[in-house]
Amino acid sequence: MENIKEILFFLFAFIMTGSSVGVIMHKNPVKSALFLVVFFVSLASMFGLLGSEFLAVLQVLVYVGAIMVLFLFVIMLIAVRDENFENIGSRFGKTMVVSLLITAFLIQMTALVSVHFKNKIDTSAGYERTIDASANIKITGHAENISFQLFEKYLLPFEVISLVLLVGVIGAVVIAKKNRRKLE
């Protein structure tokens, strides 16, 4: 019972990693999109595990409910064929460059993480700083606190973001509209 959150963390981390590998490895874009749905749901569970349940609900609503439906709709609208990976060996140089870059990035970031937490161990009485989900539940995470922040401190960004969404919707309609006469 003591480390049930840790077990859940590892479970969701496993699902997230596996499904994101599935997103980038699967030939069929529809199945990639479904892997991405699994990823979003497990990420929402992870948000809930870390204690911000409002963002967990928002993640499911926005990503699974809106963005993934849009993705699947577009995949359905345009006839997408399976990607063939057979000629990936012919682009050997590019693949080598990509894998070298990723390895360098991983090594650098892991070094950064270890240095960061070595400093943390020095400052915080011998143990690593941890994410304490239930002690500060009154401070963060609740929809009430987030809405107070949203309408007091972040009122201007909130209005700007609504404008951005409006412009996005209008722009999407204008871009996707058929204008055959202009093209021909």
Place this chain on the structure above:
Amino acid sequence: MIISEIPMSYVLILTLLIFSIGIVGVLTRKNIIVIFMSVELMLNSVNLLFVGYARMWKNLEGEMAVFFVMAVAAAEAAVGLALVISIFRTFHTVDITKIREMKG
């Protein structure tokens, strides 16, 4: 009441892993839609990092950042997918290696 704790380094390493997977997807795939999905993976891994640090410092700023990132990602997905439809109408393909209008 048991206060369960998750070390912050776990969250950081998970974020790192998923961000790297997203980069690999962007750089290696040829289908525009799958590249978009990889970009979404990267955005979401950074969201996870924001939430982790917000919980660590007991601060709401990180969660507000996630809120705004989600809104911008929604707008970005709408415009991006409209662009994909437009590209498909013009070139009759979504394979980025076959779109060579502006190739020098």
